[in-house]
Amino acid sequence: MLVARLYLSDDRRAADRVSVGAETTMRVDGTPLSAEVEDISETGCLIRPAAVVSLSVGDRVRIGLPGTGAFDAEVVRVVGNATGCRFVHPLTRDQLAAAFASNVVVAGEWSPEQTPAHLPDSDKLSVRTRLATIVGLSVGLWVAIGAIVYALLR
Structure with missing residues (x-):
C-alpha cells in the first residue's frame, strides 16, 4: 500500500495546534500589550496583538498563558497582525492542558514539584x-x- 501526504504550504510546525481564541497579555521589551491567542501547541502559538506593534522574526516576547504562567517565545513568522511564536522551552502536556483553563496568570515557572503535596515537611x-x-x-x-x-x- 502506498501512503502519500500532500502539503499545500510550507508548514513546519512540530506539534498539533489547538484553537483557543482567548485574550492574554504579551510583553514586548517589557511593555505589556493585550493580545489574542488564536491557537496554541506545546511548541508555540499564533498571537494577534491588540495594538499595532513592530515585531520582526527573531524578536523575543513573553506570553502570559492564564492558568499556566508566562513564557518566553521567539517570533518565527509575522504576517500582517498575526505573529507566530515558538516557545523557548516547549510546554509540557500538563501546562498546555492548564493554559486558558483559568483567567489567572501564574508568575514564574510551573512544575508539579511546586504543588502543596510536594512542600517540605518543615512548612507543615x-x-x-x-x-x-x-x-x-x-x-x-x-x-x-x-x-x-x-x-x-x-
Missing part, C-alpha cells in the same frame, strides 16, 4: 499543633451551638 504544622487546633475549634463550635440553643429556649 506539627501533629500536636494540628490536633490542638481541631479540638479547640470543635469545642468552640459546640459552645456556640449551646449558646444559640440556650438563647432560643429562654
